[in-house]
Amino acid sequence: MSAFLTVIRRDLLLAMRRKNEMLTALFFFVIVVSLFPLGIGPEPQLLKKVAPGVLWVAALLASMLSLNRLFATDYADGTLEQLTLSASPLGLLVAGKIAAHWLTSGLPLVLLAPVLGLQFDLGGEALAVLVAALLLGTPLLSLIGAIGAALTLGVRGGGVLLSLLVLPLYIPALIFGAGAVEAHVAGLAFAGHLSLLAALLVLAMFFAPWATTAALRIALE
Amino acid sequence: MLSVANLSCVRGERRLFSGLAFDLAAGEWLHVQGENGAGKTTLLRALVGLSHPDQGEIRWHNQPIGELAEDYRRELLYLGHHGAVKEELTPLENLSLAASLDGRRLDDREALAALHRFGLKGREELPVRFLSAGQKRRVLLARLVTRNAVLWVLDEPFTALDVKAVDMLSALIAEHVSGGGMVILTSHQAMPIAGGKAVKL
Numbered sequence: 001m002s003a004f005l006t007v008i009r010r011d012l013l014l015a016m017r018r019k020n021e022m023l024t025a026l027f028f029f030v031i032v033v034s035l036f037p038l039g040i041g042p043e044p045q046l047l048k049k050v051a052p053g054v055l056w057v058a059a060l061l062a063s064m065l066s067l068n069r070l071f072a073t074d075y076a077d078g079t080l081e082q083l084t085l086s087a088s089p090l091g092l093l094v095a096g097k098i099a100a101h102w103l104t105s106g107l108p109l110v111l112l113a114p115v116l117g118l119q120f121d122l123g124g125e126a127l128a129v130l131v132a133a134l135l136l137g138t139p140l141l142s143l144i145g146a147i148g149a150a151l152t153l154g155v156r157g158g159g160v161l162l163s164l165l166v167l168p169l170y171i172p173a174l175i176f177g178a179g180a181v182e183a184h185v186a187g188l189a190f191a192g193h194l195s196l197l198a199a200l201l202v203l204a205m206f207f208a209p210w211a212t213t214a215a216l217r218i219a220l221e
Numbered sequence: 222m223l224s225v226a227n228l229s230c231v232r233g234e235r236r237l238f239s240g241l242a243f244d245l246a247a248g249e250w251l252h253v254q255g256e257n258g259a260g261k262t263t264l265l266r267a268l269v270g271l272s273h274p275d276q277g278e279i280r281w282h283n284q285p286i287g288e289l290a291e292d293y294r295r296e297l298l299y300l301g302h303h304g305a306v307k308e309e310l311t312p313l314e315n316l317s318l319a320a321s322l323d324g325r326r327l328d329d330r331e332a333l334a335a336l337h338r339f340g341l342k343g344r345e346e347l348p349v350r351f352l353s354a355g356q357k358r359r360v361l362l363a364r365l366v367t368r369n370a371v372l373w374v375l376d377e378p379f380t381a382l383d384v385k386a387v388d389m390l391s392a393l394i395a396e397h398v399s400g401g402g403m404v405i406l407t408s409h410q411a412m413p414i415a416g417g418k419a420v421k422l
Contacts, residue, residue, distance in 0.1 A: 006321045010307075017309035017348070078303020085269060087295035087323040221272045 003088035007096030008103070015104045021069065022104050029062035029109055033116045044121040051120030052130065052181035059109050059134065060170050063141045066105040067166065068159045070097065070149040071216065084220060094216065095209040098146045106138030122185070129184045129194075136197040137177040143201075143208035144169045150215035172200055222246050223268075223372065223403065228277035230263050237263055238422050241277070245418070247371075250394065250404035252412055255422035261407040262302065264422065265376050268405065269299040281372075295323070298370035300378060304357050308350040312336055312360045315349060320367055327367055335366040340386065354381045362386075365393060373397065375406040 015022050036054045037047055074080035083093050113134050114127040122130065148166035152158035180193035222245065229239035237260030245251055253261050266272045268279060270286050270293065279286050286293045306315045313332055320327035336345055339359040349357055358381045365373065373394070379387050387410075394404050395414045406412075 003322055003324055006318060010318050010322075013314070014307060014309055077308065078301055078305035079307060081271065081299075081301060081303065082305050082319065083322065084271065085294050085297065085299050086319075087291055089291060093322070 001092075003086070004092050004096040004099075007083075007093050008100045011097060011100030012103060015100070021066065022108070025062045025065040025105055026108050026112065028065060029058050030112065030116065032058040032061065034119060037119045047120045048122060048185055049182075051117060051122055052178040052185070054120070055113055055117065055130065055134075055181075056137075056174050056178040059113070059138065060141065060167070060174060062109060063105050063138065063145065064163055064166065066101065067145040067149050068152070068162050070101050070146060071153050071219075072149075072158075075153055075219070080216070081220060084216065090216070091209050091213045094146070094150075094213050098142050098209065098212070101146070102139050102142040106142055110134045110138055122181075126181060126184050129190055130181045132194060133177040133180040133197060136194060136201055137173045140173045140197070140201045140204050141170060143204040144173075146212045147208055147215060150212045150219060153216065153219040173197065176200070222282055223405075224280045224283075225268070226278050226280075228264075228267070228279065229275050230260055230267055230272075231275040232260070232263060236275075239276070241420070241422075243418065243420055245403050245405065247401045247403060248398055250398045250406070250414060250417050252417055252419045253405065253407045253422065254419055255407075259422040261422060262376055265299070265301075265374050265405065265407065269297055269374050270294070271299075296371040297374065298365065298368050298372070299374045299376075300361055300364070301376045304349075304361065306349050306357060306360050309348055311346050311348055312341055312352075312363070313345045315360055316363055316367055319364055323368060325368070332363075332367060335363040336360070338366060339363045339389070355383060355386065358382060359386060362390060365397075371402055373402065373404045373406075375404065377407055379408055379410060 033055060036050065040046060040050070071080060074083065084090050086093065110131060113130055117127045117130055145166050148162050148169070151165065152162045155161060176193045176197045180190040180197070183190040183193060224244045226242050228241040230237045243251065253264060255261050263272065267274045281289055281293050310318070313329065313336065316332045316335065317327045317329070333345060336342070339362055341356065341359055341363070344352060344356065349360060352360070362378070378390060382390065391412065391414060398404055398414060
């Protein structure tokens with residue numbers, strides 16, 4: 001367990017020393033979301049309708065941006081090799097890396113989303129549902145993305161391949177995440193969407209670190 | 222004790238070596254010799270379990286290393302071609318993070334002593350990015366002191382080191398071997414350490 005926390009501490013420390021990488025993804029999220037109200041124009045009804053989809057798609061793309069660096073820098077400087085040879089189980093270390101990825105790329109999106117949601121005339125309760133959905137959904141994005149990042153490790157042009165591989169797998173998170181907010185805006189029950197999102201998250205928590213570890217071992221061979 | 226039987230490795234279409242067998246007991250060291258491209262690094266990576274040999278078996282205390290997994294890795298230290306240190310972190314952070322990833326607590330005094338031993342006094346708090354290639358190598362080598370491994374697997378440990386550091390590393394290896402440790406290394410230089418075996422690929 002201490003190795004799990006050490007990896008998180010290590011990756012957070014590295015993220016603090018390379019702030020620009022983290023901030024790039026955040027600014028991307030802010031700008032993409034802000035472009036829509038400017039492009040569509042001041043029509044509250046329409047904006048309210050597109051808001052969940054726009055916020056979620058922007059969150060998917062923003063979390064994609066930092067994915068290819070999840071393992072690539074460790075792979076290039078040889079520290080990934082040392083991680084696999086450390087006395088702690090690799091699955092635990094990989095889980096730590098995924099957790100750190102969520103803390104640096106997912107959590108900031110969750111915190112920014114309600115502020116950006118104001119541009120779309122979403123009410124207080126709708127914003128709360130949005131935050132809840134993102135809180136369940138963004139860890140799912142990190143977990144699924146990690147599998148893709150490990151599979152494309154060391155592949156030339158891996159960045160594009162990674163998007164092609166991972167974005168289709170993000171579709172369930174997008175449907176249920178955006179669906180929860182849409183349902184609330186339309187005055188329907190949204191708890192079912194959140195439950196499904198939570199179920200997907202639990203499933204991914206069990207299988208994604210395992211699959212990522214297997215893919216990393218193949219990449220290092 | 223490490224024993225290798227009938228080992229063969231294939232890289233792409235080419236068979237690098239086959240039928241390789243040797244034993245290494247406590248207090249012995251092995252010099253892996255061969256030309257560039259002969260398969261020295263491939264052999265070392267197979268020995269630490271990073272890659273799987275095409276044929277043959279590697280045993281540690283009579284158990285296959287694949288089954289031992291973490292129990293084997295705890296007794297092992299592999300230093301490869303890569304820097305394997307984080308450029309953004311300081312030498313001190315690199316050492317203590319590496320130690321706590323292994324589940325060991327390294328206090329600052331111990332880490333500083335290791336860095337000073339490798340001539341990095343005054344560079345402890347400087348991000349590794351600002352160090353020279355030889356100094357980066359020294360940061361990595363400091364792990365030899367801080368991690369209590371029995372088996373050292375070193376791939377070209379003398380590259381980028383100056384004469385003084387080469388002497389110090391040789392002394393460290395000799396000390397480890399005479400203390401009952403094991404070392405497997407590749408090097409194109411002659412090694413003046415007793416108790417050595419050699420394998421030619």
